[in-house]
Amino acid sequence: MLHTRPIPPDLYRVALLGWHVHPVRAGSRAACFRGAAAQATCDLDTIAQWCARWPDCGWRVVCGPSGLFALDVDRPGTHAADGVAALAALVRRHGALPPRPMTRTGGSGGAVLFFAHCGEALRGHAGHPAPGLDPHRGRQAVTIPPGTHPATGGAYTWRVPPWVVPPPPIPRWLAALLAPPPPVQQPVRHMDGERMQGTLMRALHAVCDAPAGMANTTLNARAYALGRWCGAGLLDRATAHDTLLHAARLRHIPLAEARATIRSGLDAGLRRPRHGA
Known part of the structure; x- marks a missing residue:
């Protein structure tokens, strides 16, 4: 010892x-x-x-x-x-x-x-x-x-x-x-109004028109696609979220399920922003 x-x-x-x-x-x-x-x-x-x-x-x-x-x-x-x-x-x-x-x-x-x-x-x-x-x-x-x-x-x-x-x-x-330097803020370059509206409407219609049994999968795919636009600084996340949630309600996807799917898809898209958009 x-x-x-x-x-x-x-x-x-x-x-x-x-x-x-x-x-x-x-x-x-x-x-x-x-x-x-x-x-x-x-x-x-x-x-x-x-x-x-x-x-x-x-x-x-x-x-x-x-x-x-x-x-x-x-x-x-x-x-x-x-x-x-x-x-x-x-x-x-x-x-x-x-x-x-x-x-x-x-x-x-x-x-x-x-x-x-x-x-x-x-x-x-x-x-x-x-x-x-x-x-x-x-x-x-x-x-x-x-x-x-x-x-x-x-x-x-x-x-x-x-x-x-x-x-x-x-x-x-x-x-x-x-003190550490402040994080560099990337400038937000929003799409022009007509292009943004078209992108959002295509996502909404894709969810609403998805085949039976594919509504939630389509919602996730469209959330990912819009998340990539958000990651590039061309689309506001809140706008993308609200459009997708509206589509989910029209398609009668349960609210809790829809919110989780949208959050997951947007987060994944943000991690892989579009380049050269």
């Missing part, structure tokens, strides 16, 4: 704060076991068992389950960009950062700043919002004390521990700079 080992004091304190951590191999960012990030925990018994199994390991905190956003600020040396200068420029332009927990990284002596993540949509790509600044959120993780840098062997230490200063909310200006 695996005996437990005392938890390092700094690690013990962050676990009490609800930070979810997992072990990494000494002098590395590689996890000690497969799926470690998904199993990150603040449970002290589990952490103690990991400490016993890997006594010289380092530690990383997973941002999402810990409710954290972390901003890694690089210094020149082991990094090409100067994140310290980039962050200073942003602060001059947008306003001061609130007091927050902060580590001293074991590489070039940069820093990781910790904020509370309250569900804001944030990009997590290196170099945002400026070169030398690396945001981390969700399933992403950062190294915390105790641990050493894989390239330099330098130790990670706390400049401002989270049990002294709790993580503050992300400043609004920083969250705005890291």
